[in-house]
Amino acid sequence: MSAKPFNDTFLKACRKEPTEHVPVWYMRQAGRYQPEYRAIRAKYSFFEMNYIPEVCAEVTRLPVEQLGVDAAILFADIMTPLKPIGVDVNIESGVGPVIANPVETLADVQRLGELDPESHVPYIMEAIKILRQQLSVPLIGFGGAPFTLASYIIEGGPSKHYHKTKAFMYTQPEAWQALMDKLGEMTIRYLKAQIGAGAQAVQVFDSWVGALNDEDYRAYIAPVMHRIFSALKETGVPTIYFGVGAGHLLKEWDRLPVDVVGLDWRTSIRTARELGVSKALQGNLDPTLLLAPWEMLEAKAKEILDEGTRQPGYIFNLGHGVFPDAKVETLQKLTRFIHSYRRDT
Numbered sequence: 001m002s003a004k005p006f007n008d009t010f011l012k013a014c015r016k017e018p019t020e021h022v023p024v025w026y027m028r029q030a031g032r033y034q035p036e037y038r039a040i041r042a043k044y045s046f047f048e049m050n051y052i053p054e055v056c057a058e059v060t061r062l063p064v065e066q067l068g069v070d071a072a073i074l075f076a077d078i079m080t081p082l083k084p085i086g087v088d089v090n091i092e093s094g095v096g097p098v099i100a101n102p103v104e105t106l107a108d109v110q111r112l113g114e115l116d117p118e119s120h121v122p123y124i125m126e127a128i129k130i131l132r133q134q135l136s137v138p139l140i141g142f143g144g145a146p147f148t149l150a151s152y153i154i155e156g157g158p159s160k161h162y163h164k165t166k167a168f169m170y171t172q173p174e175a176w177q178a179l180m181d182k183l184g185e186m187t188i189r190y191l192k193a194q195i196g197a198g199a200q201a202v203q204v205f206d207s208w209v210g211a212l213n214d215e216d217y218r219a220y221i222a223p224v225m226h227r228i229f230s231a232l233k234e235t236g237v238p239t240i241y242f243g244v245g246a247g248h249l250l251k252e253w254d255r256l257p258v259d260v261v262g263l264d265w266r267t268s269i270r271t272a273r274e275l276g277v278s279k280a281l282q283g284n285l286d287p288t289l290l291l292a293p294w295e296m297l298e299a300k301a302k303e304i305l306d307e308g309t310r311q312p313g314y315i316f317n318l319g320h321g322v323f324p325d326a327k328v329e330t331l332q333k334l335t336r337f338i339h340s341y342r343r344d345t
Contacts, residue, residue, distance in 0.1 A: 004136035010071040011138050014201060014238035014260050016280050016313030022305060023070035024338045025140070026331065027242075028321025029063040030075045034328060036062055046091045047083075050076055053126035060127070061134055066328060068335050071138045071201070072131065074194070076124060078144030078205055079152070081190045084120035085113040085182075087153060095157065102156040103168075106175035115186045117193030125197040132198035140240075141199030143190050145206035146183035146224050148243075153179075162211045169220055176220065184224040188231045195235045202232065203240040203262070210245030217249050222256070229257045240282060244320060250277050265319030269307035280313030287318045290326040290334075297330070298337060305341050 010023040032038055040049065040059060049055050059075040079089045079097045088100035103109055118125065131139050151165045152158070159165070169176045191202045209221060225241070232239050241253055242262030253261050254277045263272055263283035272281060285304055289297050301316075308314035316338050322331070 007070055007137045010315060011200060011238060013313060013315045014240070014280055018312060021339045022309060022314060022316050022341055024316040024335055025069040025071040025073065026063070026067070026318050026322050027073070028323075029067065029069060029073065029331075030059045031322055032324040033322055033326040033331075034062065034066070036066075046077065047080075050080060050127075051123050053123050053130055056123070056127035057130040057134065060131055060139075064135065064137055067331050068339070069137070071140050072135055073140040073203070074124070074128065074131070074142060074199065076142070078142075078149065078207075080124065081115050081117070081121060081143065081186055082149065082153070085115055085186060086111060089152070097152050098157045099152055099155075103150075103153045103179065106172065106178060109175050109178045109182060112182055114182075115189050117190055121190070121193075125193060128194060128197040128199055138200040139198065140201045140203055141191060141194030142203040142205060143187045143194075145204050145209065145228075145241075145243075146180050146187065147209045147212070147221050148205060148207045149183050149187075150179055151208050151211075159208075162208060166211070166216075169216075180220070180224040184227055187228050191228075191232060192235060195232075195237050199237070201238040201240065203242060204228065204258075206241065206243040206246070209243045209249065210247075212249075214248055214252055217252050222252055225256055233257050242282070247271070250275050254278060260313075260315065262317065263319065269304060269314075273307075273310070280315070281308060282315040282317050283308075284317065284319040287320050287323055287326070290318075290322070290330050294330075294333070297334065301334060301337060302341070305338065 009019045009021060012019045013023050030037060037059060049059060056075050060072050064072045082089050089097050092098050151162050154165045154168050194202060229239055238259045240260040240262055241258045244264050245266060247267030250272055260280040260282050261277060263281060265284050265286035269281055285301060289300055
């Protein structure tokens with residue numbers, strides 16, 4: 001194990017326990033803003049970086065050492081478990097995930113296989129085991145939520161409006177339910193396997209579920225999310241749920257058996273608390289502020305910290321992922337500021 005004492009601040013905050021400082025990590029903290037990442041990426045395709053456990057572990061560990069954050073998040077993609085079940089997906093530069101065989105019918109759903117993590121994605125489990133020997137902070141595993149995965153599978157790639165996905169949901173309810181069941185089971189198996197390998201928390205990314213209204217979320221999505229988080233609760237490992245543009249769904253999320261709700265930058269922590277959200281909260285600096293003058297960034301970070309620390313259970317993060325134009329030095333300075341922060345009383 002690492003020679004450093006283990007820093008469990010992040011896990012304490014997930015459980016709404018008191019912490020000596022505000023824990024912080026950044027979504028997409030391993031990425032193209034890092035010169036070291038770009039050097040590694042020049043040698044391997046995205047999926048090749050996943051397939052080689054030692055490379056995956058190095059990329060995951062790098063921002064922890066570089067930025068001094070309180071948690072690592074496994075370097076992978078929400079598409080990773082889809083390939084083994086029969087989804088022909090490739091990550092295209094400048095585009096994102098592109099699906100060669102999109103789902104259009106119930107028969108297409110039924111052709112999808114079942115995930116066996118140990119045989120289908122053993123490299124993910126091996127990377128987690130390596131990281132547990134190297135890290136002195138918790139390792140977060142993650143997976144995609146059924147709606148967000150379905151949006152790629154049905155649309156064939158990224159979408160702005162999710163018309164095909166929602167039309168599928170409305171016009172083929174049997175096929176939609178079958179797809180939710182299949183992706184829900186896949187997510188449970190995938191995340192439980194990560195936990196079994198050593199992940200100490202898991203985050204479920206429902207990046208695009210904000211495209212739905214709350215009534216449709218309740219009818220078409222909440223049941224499978226309740227099933228996923230109920231299954232994960234059995235492990236005793238903290239769970240986080242995050243989506244973009246989903247502030248109108250926070251009351252629905254608060255009803256789920258999840259430990260931490262991640263906020264994007266559109267909904268303030270104060271607003272979430274006023275809505276009655278009782279979970280631990282994570283977020284939610286607008287990533288674009290990383291390009292602002294330091295005085296502006298510091299003031300906004302302080303405002304978020306003041307709101308977040310009014311009650312136990314708060315983790316600082318961005319409201320979406322770090323983007324390539326961000327500077328390592330800015331994130332380092334922000335991390336130091338967060339760790340030294342003391343709320344005005």
